[in-house]
Amino acid sequence: MDKIAIISTRLGGIDGVSIEANKWADAFIKLGLEPVFIAGDFNKKNSAKYILIEHMDFNHPEIIEIKEQAFTRAAENNIKEINSKNFKLREFLEKTKDLIKTKINSEIKRLDVRYISIENALSLPLNIPLGIALAEIISENKIKAITRHHDFYWERKEFLKSCIEDILIKYFPPVLNNLNHVVINSIAQKSLFLRKKIQAVYIPNIFDFKLLNNPRYQSLKIKKDLRDFLDIKENDFLFLQPTRIIRRKNIERSIDFVNKLSLILEKIIYLLITGLTEKHEFKYFKEVIDHAKKTGVNLILCNDYKNINFKNSNIKIKKVFKLFNIYDVYNACDMVTFPSDLEGFGNPVLEASAFKKPLFVNNYTVLKDILDKGFDFILINKIVDEKCLKKAARVMLNSKYREKVTDKNFKIVKKYFSSDYLIMALEEILQKKR
The missing domain is CATH 3.40.50.2000 (Glycogen Phosphorylase B;)
Structure with missing residues (x-):
């Protein structure tokens, strides 16, 4: 049975992204695939299906610091490049991206993953190094991937001012031949096309009536x-x-x-x-x-x-x-x-x-x-x-x-x-x- 890796910053909770990821996992099973979950935070642990990579969590201290430097302090100081206490943002971004990328690649190889399904990690820059890492993994491995967008950074006031606009444009989301984009509402579908000329598939969230x-x-x-x-x-x-x-x-x-x-x-x-x-x-x-x-x-x-x-x-x-x-x-x-x-x-x-x-x-x-x-x-x-x-x-x-x-x-x-x-x-x- 081919494996599909479901990837996000956190999974297994009661938030909308986690709940919908589980529904997709059930659908993948019915399509003959075996889901494995890779994230930075889980409610469910100690299982071969749940692979924890701590730097993928948007609440990881280093990821919070990167986000603070990129957005909050950029908005406050209105400057293009920020150094604070010898903290060089882009250098640290690259280092953290490489760490995450190496660990995800290792798990993909170990588990022989054939497909990737990404939940919102290429939509909102809550974890910037993770977004870059995923784009590079998909591009370099030529692996077939789906990325589902629950919302976009340009819809959120907190992400409108930054010192990494070039990174946001390139990676959130990236345009790659083997990456299929899915949105959960028609407004997002139009917005993504206007911004990046990406033709996304509209798949609304669903309810599994077998539950009843x-x-x-x-x-x-x-x-x-x-x-x-x-x-x-x-x-x-x-x-x-x-x-x-x-x-x-x-x-x-x-x-x-x-x-x-x-x-x-x-x-x-x-x-x-x-x-x-x-x-x-x-x-x-x-x-x-x-x-x-x-x-x-x-x-x-x-x-x-x-x-x-x-x-x-x-x-x-x-x-x-x-x-x-x-x-x-x-x-x-x-x-x-x-x-x-x-x-x-x-x-x-x-x-x-x-x-x-x-x-x-x-x-x-x-x-x-x-x-x-x-x-x-x-x-x-x-x-x-x-x-x-x-x-x-x-x-x-x-x-x-x-x-x-x-x-x-x-x-x-x-x-x-x-x-x-x-x-x-x-x-x-x-x-x-x-």
């Missing part, structure tokens, strides 16, 4: 066990925010939504946030906590946070994922909240629809690709207004209306976003003669 055949997700007992674990009473509502705690997710909108809706319904609503914050987003994390305390919204976090005291407050820690998985939470919740401003795609939209849950969502740019299919969501344009609250109240109080809305969304997601389409699209790319 698992008796676990039909079990009323597991649903009850989870709600009991969270101390949620039968008449209370559980809303799910299935994201990390980072600024672009706009969790304060979910808090405002829950606060206002609970007053209208005269019900207790708990907002469960599944993801962690990031080191550089800790200020925002504190803002979310303060906002929840100020509004009195019942917030449930799934992870411990040291040096923060949540005692005697409306915020509690419940380590849900020691006993349950994310799909258990989807199954047990009453509504999904996703008021993000910026997404490459937005997996919670599909997941909420597949589990027949109402969705409160902000009208972020690429949501148009999904909305055009005919979905019916509780939609806002950045503001939690009376219209969305009225619709949400109707959804929660009128079971027939809720069933009508969620059944409609389920049928649409099954028709347009299933794994069958993904398998067909990937097979076509792999069979290309180039």
